[in-house]
Each structure stands twice: as C-alpha cells, then as structure tokens.
Amino acid sequence: MHRWSELFIPTLREAPADAEVASHKLLVRSGYIRQLGAGIYSFLFLGNRATQKIMGIVRQEMDKIGQEFHLPTLHPRELWEESGRWSVMGDNMFRLKDRKGADLCLGMTHEEVMTSIARKELRSYKQLPQIWYQIQTKFRDEPRPKSGLLRVRQFIMKDSYSFDMDAAGLDVSYLKHYDAYCRIFDRCGLKYMVVEAHSGAMGGSQSHEFVVRTPAGEDLIVSCEKCNYAANMEKATSKVDPVEDLKPEGDGKPLLIHTPGKGAIADVAEFLKVSPKQDIKAVAYMAQKPGADGKTQEQPVVAFLRGDHTVNEMKLLTLLKASDLRTMQAEELEKYFQGPGGYIGPVGLVVKPKESLVEWDPTKQDGDPRSMHVVLDEALAGRANMICGANKLDYHFKNVTPGRDFQYTVAADIRSVNAGEDCPNCGASLRIDTAVEIGHIFKLGYKYSESMGARVLDRNGKEVAPIMGSYGIGIERILTAAVEQSNDENGFWLPPSIAPFEVVVVATNTGDDKIRTTAEEITRSLETAGVEVLLDDRDERPGVKFKDADLVGIPFRINVGKKVTDDTVEVVQRSTRQSTDVKIPAIREYFQGLLPSAR
RNA sequence: CGGGGCGUAGCGCAGCCUGGUAGCGCACCUGCCUUGGGCGCAGGGGGUCGUAGGUUCAAAUCCUAUCGCCCCGACCA
Numbered sequence: 001m002h003r004w005s006e007l008f009i010p011t012l013r014e015a016p017a018d019a020e021v022a023s024h025k026l027l028v029r030s031g032y033i034r035q036l037g038a039g040i041y042s043f044l045f046l047g048n049r050a051t052q053k054i055m056g057i058v059r060q061e062m063d064k065i066g067q068e069f070h071l072p073t074l075h076p077r078e079l080w081e082e083s084g085r086w087s088v089m090g091d092n093m094f095r096l097k098d099r100k101g102a103d104l105c106l107g108m109t110h111e112e113v114m115t116s117i118a119r120k121e122l123r124s125y126k127q128l129p130q131i132w133y134q135i136q137t138k139f140r141d142e143p144r145p146k147s148g149l150l151r152v153r154q155f156i157m158k159d160s161y162s163f164d165m166d167a168a169g170l171d172v173s174y175l176k177h178y179d180a181y182c183r184i185f186d187r188c189g190l191k192y193m194v195v196e197a198h199s200g201a202m203g204g205s206q207s208h209e210f211v212v213r214t215p216a217g218e219d220l221i222v223s224c225e226k227c228n229y230a231a232n233m234e235k236a237t238s239k240v241d242p243v244e245d246l247k248p249e250g251d252g253k254p255l256l257i258h259t260p261g262k263g264a265i266a267d268v269a270e271f272l273k274v275s276p277k278q279d280i281k282a283v284a285y286m287a288q289k290p291g292a293d294g295k296t297q298e299q300p301v302v303a304f305l306r307g308d309h310t311v312n313e314m315k316l317l318t319l320l321k322a323s324d325l326r327t328m329q330a331e332e333l334e335k336y337f338q339g340p341g342g343y344i345g346p347v348g349l350v351v352k353p354k355e356s357l358v359e360w361d362p363t364k365q366d367g368d369p370r371s372m373h374v375v376l377d378e379a380l381a382g383r384a385n386m387i388c389g390a391n392k393l394d395y396h397f398k399n400v401t402p403g404r405d406f407q408y409t410v411a412a413d414i415r416s417v418n419a420g421e422d423c424p425n426c427g428a429s430l431r432i433d434t435a436v437e438i439g440h441i442f443k444l445g446y447k448y449s450e451s452m453g454a455r456v457l458d459r460n461g462k463e464v465a466p467i468m469g470s471y472g473i474g475i476e477r478i479l480t481a482a483v484e485q486s487n488d489e490n491g492f493w494l495p496p497s498i499a500p501f502e503v504v505v506v507a508t509n510t511g512d513d514k515i516r517t518t519a520e521e522i523t524r525s526l527e528t529a530g531v532e533v534l535l536d537d538r539d540e541r542p543g544v545k546f547k548d549a550d551l552v553g554i555p556f557r558i559n560v561g562k563k564v565t566d567d568t569v570e571v572v573q574r575s576t577r578q579s580t581d582v583k584i585p586a587i588r589e590y591f592q593g594l595l596p597s598a599r
Numbered sequence: 600c601g602g603g604g605c606g607u608a609g610c611g612c613a614g615c616c617u618g619g620u621a622g623c624g625c626a627c628c629u630g631c632c633u634u635g636g637g638c639g640c641a642g643g644g645g646g647u648c649g650u651a652g653g654u655u656c657a658a659a660u661c662c663u664a665u666c667g668c669c670c671c672g673a674c675c676a
Contacts, residue, residue, distance in 0.1 A: 013625065013637065014611050038668065058625085092675075143600080143674050148631085151675085198676095218675085323676095442676085470676095509634050543636035550636090561635060575620045 001503070001523055003078065004536040008045055011548050021216040023483040024148025026492050030552040032479075032500075039145025039153035047479075049500035051156065054188060054478050057497060058158045061184045065176045066131030066160055071113045073137060077103035079112045082452045088323070094139045094153075106139035111448045111470055114161040118161045118466065119439060119454035125165050128456065128466060129173055133160030135475070147216055149480045150436060156475040163449075165458065170443055170467045172211065174206065176469045181210055185438065187599075188478050189495025191485055193241040195221055198234035198314055210439035210473075212481035217436040222417050226428035234314035237413050238421035239428055241381040241548060243277045243306075246398075248385050254347055254397040254405050256390055263342020265307040268396060279307030279399065280380065280388035282344045284333060287322035287373070296593050298330070300336050300372035304346050304388075304408070306379045309415040316414045320357065320367065336370055339391030346388060346406035347397060349374055354410055367573035374408040436466055436484065438477045444468040483553070486575065493574035496598045501534040503591065504554045508542040508561040519560040522587055529588050532596060550574065555598070558587070 015025035016035075027033045032047030057536065059068065077095075080086035080269045086093075086105075094106040107113065114132055138157045145151050162173035178194075185192045190212055198211040209232055211221055222236035223229065231237075249255060269276045283305070286298045301320060303311050313325050329343065337344040350371040357373065380386075384401040396492075402408065419432040422501060448454070449465040458464050483492045496502045503526060507519035516537065523535040534554065536545050542561075549557045559570040559579075569587065572579045582590050 010609090012610060017605085017611070035668090088676080111676095139673085144670095144672090146670080268656075444676095457613060506635095511634070539638085541634055543634090543638075546636045548637085559635080 001520070001527065002534045004534060005538045007534075009548075009552065010044070011551055017559030019148060021147045021150065021484070022487050022492075023150070023216065024211075025482045026483055026487055026551070026553075027148060027480070030491060033149065039142055039151065041149060041152065041154075041442045041476075046500040050479050050494065050498055050553070051475055053498045054475055054501070055156070055158075055570055057187045058135065058184055058473060058475070061180045061187070062158065062160065063131050065070050065180050066133045066162075069114075069132050069134045071107075071110050071136060073107050073133050073139070075105050075107050075113060077105065079116060080105060082110050083115075083448055084451065085112070085211065092140050092142070094338070103186050106574075107136075108138055108140050109157075109443070109470070110134065110136070110159055110471070111161065111468075112452070115448040115452045115454055115468070118163055118449070119452055122163065122454065122456050122466065124456055125458050129162060129164045131160055131173055131176070132163045133158060133471075137477075147218075147475045150216060151218070152476070158473040158475065162469040162471075163454075164469075165456075165464070165466065167467060173469050174441060175470070178208065179441050180471070181441065181471075184473065185210060188498050190438070190478065190481055192481075193221065193223065193230050193435070195205050195223070196231040196235050197440065197442075198232060198318065199562075205445060206443045208441050209437050210441075211435035211437050212485060213433045213435045214481065214484040215313050215434055215482050218435040219435045219437050221433050221435045222430050223433070224426060224428055224430055226421040227423060227426040229423050229430075233416065233432070234312065235425050236417045236430075238417045239424055239427060241422065243256040243275075243372040243383070245383060246274065246278050246385040246387075248399050250399070252385075252399055255399050256392075257396055257398055258394060259396045260394045262394075262396075263340075269307060272387060272398075274387065278385075279388055280346065280386050281305045281307045281309065282346070282389055283311050284328040284336065284344060285316070285325045286327045286328055286332065287317075287320045288324035288326065289322045300332070301325075301338070301375060302344070302346075302349070302372060303375045303377070304380060304402075305413055305415050306383075307387075309377060309379060312414055315412075316375065319412050319414065320373065334370055335408040336441055337391045338395050339389065343391060343393055343395065345391055345397060345400070346374065346376075346402070346408070347400060348391065349406065351407045352409050357410060370410065373410075374406075375414055376402060376408040376411040378411050378413050379415060381411050393568075436477055436481050437474070438481055439471075439473040441471045442469060446469050490547070492553050493555050494553040494596055499553055499555055500532075501531045502595060502599075503556045504534045504536055504549045504552075504559060505534045505558045505560060506542070506545045506549055508545070508559060510537055510539050514564050515560050518564045518569075520556075522558060522560065522584065525588050526591060528591055531591050556591075556594075 010031040012029045013031050019025040019028055031044055033041045033043055036042055077086055085375045093108055096104050135158045139154050139463055142151055142153050145153050164170045164173055192210050192212050195209050195211055197207040204544050211219055220233035222231050259268055259271055262271045265279050265281055267281055284302045287301045288298050333341055349568045351374045352371050380402050385402045388397050388400050421430050423430050446465050446467055449468055455463045482494050486493050505519050505523050507516050510516050523533045526533045555574050557572045567584050568581050570579045571582050
C-alpha cells in the first residue's frame, strides 16, 4: 500500500523563479522532478512512475513490430567518423577522452551503432527485414537548454532502426512505425497531430513528425482548417494567391528608374505606389558545406521571391544540398552584383547551370568568377513586368519579366508559409501553431549502410546495401506535452495510462478512526482490483491534502470524510472537478467500470 | 556565440544605491489547538550572502575576475 505519509513527494506551494512554462512549474511543484543543472533533471518518485508507465506503453507497442536492444552510451570516435558525423555534429555532441587519450562521445542517436551491428551480422536478404529499437538516454549539448523538460541536454529516447532490402520494404517498416506511434500516443491520451516534416539535408525521402500543439512548443506547424493537410514550417507549402501583373511601360523592356534611399521593399513599393507583390525581393547567401578535408566550402546563391514573401532557409538548404547558409557581406555583394545591399536584382547576373546543383563543387570554377546559383521562388514563375533592384545604388528596374529579362538556375518553392494563406490541397485557410515534437519517423535511405559498409546478398547473390529508416520518441516530452495540454492554476491531470497513480484516496481526517480505517479498506480493495492507488494518510488538514491532490496529476480522487457514517464517499474527477457520491461497497465496481476505458 | 537579468536559509524574496548586529513569508522542529480547500497560538533550529582576489579599521553591500542559472536572439539530421 502506497502511503503518502511514508513517501517522498516534495510538493511546493510556489514554483521556482526560473520556471517559465506551465509544465516546468508544475512538474517541479508537484515533486516529479528537480533540476541538477542546465537541461539536466532528476526524476523523483512520482516523475519516475509516470515515465516508467510511458516507457511501458512504448515497449508494448514496439514489441509488436520490433525487438528491443540495449546499446552503449559511450561511442568511440572512429565509429562517428565513418558516417561523417563526428565533424557534422559539431558542438552539439558531448565529447571526452579516456585515460589513454582516445576520443569518445556520448551518443546523440544510434544510427552508427545499429549500423555497425548490422554490417557485422546481416549477410543475406533472408535475414531482412529487421526492426531494432531501444529505450535509452541520449546526450546533446544544446546551445540553450530551456523550458524545463522541453529542451534538455540529457533525455530518454525510444529510437528504432529498420533494415530492408528495397524501398517497398522500407515503406512497410515506415508504415508499421506510423501505426505503432499512433497507438502509443493514443494510449498516452495525447491530442497529437501528424505532420509532414522536412527530411533533412542529409538525404532521406519521407518524414513525419508527431506533435502536440502548445504555446510552449518550439516547432511551427502549418495546418489546414478544413482538410487534414498538416506540415511543419520547414516543409509546408501554400497555394500562391493570384496577382495581376502591372502593365508594361514604354517599350516593355526593363526601365531604369531613380529610387533614392528606397532600399527596402516596403519603401520602394510605397514610392512607386504599387503593392509589394509587384516587387522582386532578393536575398543573397553564401551556401556552406563541409568539404572532404573538413574545411567549410562556400558558394554564392541568390534567392528571388515575391516582395511580400520570406525565404524559408531550410527549403533553400535542402534544394542546394548545403548544410548552412550565411548572408553575404557587403564586399561579396559588390563582387557578385556590382551593387549595394537593398538594390540587388536579377538582371545581368552570371547564372550557374542547373547541373551545378547536383555537382556541388564550389572549387570548380566555370569561367566567370561572378557566376552563382540563382534560385527563383515558384511564386514568381509566369509573372511579368515586376520591380526589382538594378544592382546600382538608388536605382530599380520596372518591366522585369523572369525568363525574358533574366535567367535562373532553378525555380522552386523556397518561401515560408504565412497564416491565412490557402491550403495546397483544398484551398481553405491555413493556420500556424506552435507545437512540441514528441515523435519523428524518417526514411533514411542508404546513407549509413553505404558509408559504413553494411551489405547483404540479394536473391541473385548480388551484394546490396540495405535501406534504412530511423524513428524516435521523446519519453519525457510525452509527459511534458500531457501536462501542457491538461493543467490549470491548481495543478495538472494526466490520463490514467501514464499517471503515477490512477486514484488518490484522501482520508480527510486521520484523527477519526472510522475515516482512517475506511480509507485504508478502500485503498486495499481497489489495489486488489488492479487499480493503482495512493493513500493520503498524512496528519494534515483537509485543505492541504486537497490542494496536493489537485496538484500532482492523479486523475481521480476519493474523498473519505464525514459521509462514511452514511457508507458513502465522494469520487472527484480532476479534469472536470465533478464530484459523485458513491456507496462504499460499490466503489470497486465503480472504478472497474470507469478505468479500463480511460486507461 | 550576441543581448539582458539573477545568484542572500529547502522555496519565494527584502537588504546592496548611501559599507558597520543578516531579515521577512512559506516550509521545518517542539508543545497546545484544529480537522472539507495550503487553520490558529507559543517557543525553536537553520545562511562561509555562488567562488576567488582587491579596496577599507570594517564588505552581502564598492572594484576586478570567475563559475552557475534564467530569458530573448542565433542554433536545434
């Protein structure tokens, strides 16, 4: 029997001053967690019970599709060099040396370890497919840990990896995960969304994020008000609203006009009495990518968008197969555009051919040192007679038509979606919300199997690399998201499936023998019926116990009080505050009817 | 890494500007009292004022350095 009087449940009347988001304040106040350092938390009794229950659900559902391993946290440098991520991960990876001076790191994720097992052991197509998973602590040296458990440097993650013979097999493994994740998050009682996600500059073809909407979240999610379209900001698109082009002036050729001091889109548009939608916005970058020698390679890129749109740098990175972007310095603008910032434009540039996007080799010069990638946002395709910078201080062009007056390397979707734009599927309005990412599934492709030399023989005796997927779930984030979605000023309530206890029995007056013994009997009776019960038998005033019961996330409370003389107790549902009188002999049956559906 | 803020008892804070006995609320301990929403009364314990150096007769307070934590931004396959 779990007696509150004998347990360590350090509840606080006030939240720590440095807690900002609801889940952080409440998890600390309720005695679930305590902070040890920036982004490092201890889980106390209640917190541990909740996370253990979450892991139990994850394990049950994952066991239906895969096999659980337990892999090392400590990884040798050589392993990560094989995949190239020893350098790619940069400062986000915790690194250390052993006594002999050998480099090690703490695992951020386990593609390398899993692949190293696969390459040693998997020999034949007959052994595939495989799905291997683990529930393990991961380490990431976040530049800025924040928001309690939402962004931390050490956290528990369920991560799994699939190995298949071909893309069709990967589809099956991917779908198995998709379904398992839905079951897991359903069972955890979360109101989640599945969104299309950016699949990364490192390759990979398809990806979904599982997210929970909350103001505390850091992900931006675009979703349709009407249909089921949903995607994260890095991936989302919208229908381009039609714009009526300006009429050509003069002979219709680009016309140089004096626009003194009007370097910003808004100023130019106002000066010329047109909408920013008639302007071409230019953003010039140096795209970066680590070279084979570990040094950063750079090449120039300019993006052209409609004046009222903004660049989605993640889309641009993906398009360019680059790892980083930085905006051009003044002298670089001068070099490539012969013009100052605010007045750069597409006319007269030296455009790299489309093939150069695939052959990412900035060291290879194609004659003209001014040549660069010119990326046109698709919203500009088909437009005519636009306004743009003339690559000359205080001058713009009118009458500029893409394709006629300037060429470009490629036209693609590189803009960010704005709230209220039209859904690409159904045309209804799009909304943007913040959300917490709780799970991510990802088609990896051949990146790791190829770079690390995993090979199996196919049916024809030919050696092929297995195709991989990787799939993650943040255990603590499930708890955090659950708290974020169900709390008030008095505390929070968890679904019974992940709450540390399903019921808290409050003996309102422990000085009263009848009340105390009845509370104990009810607790024992429910426990034998398989209900997880916490008995609050502390010698405290009722108010103290009610406040604590409201605080600590337990979904049901039984008040054992004066009504025992009537053979009656109150059952209070934390989420609604609804109280029901139940006869004591019927209490067990009452919860047996209530809980299974709520679990 | 850039900008801002904060380190004083377990938690929340005051004191610092203007140097001189370290304080308040909650929590904790003892006793009494009370028992349906953090009850009341009385008594009590607990702090090298983040750390190191400096200035001074004297430093929580002024100066310097350093460490830690929080927030905004950058960053976040």
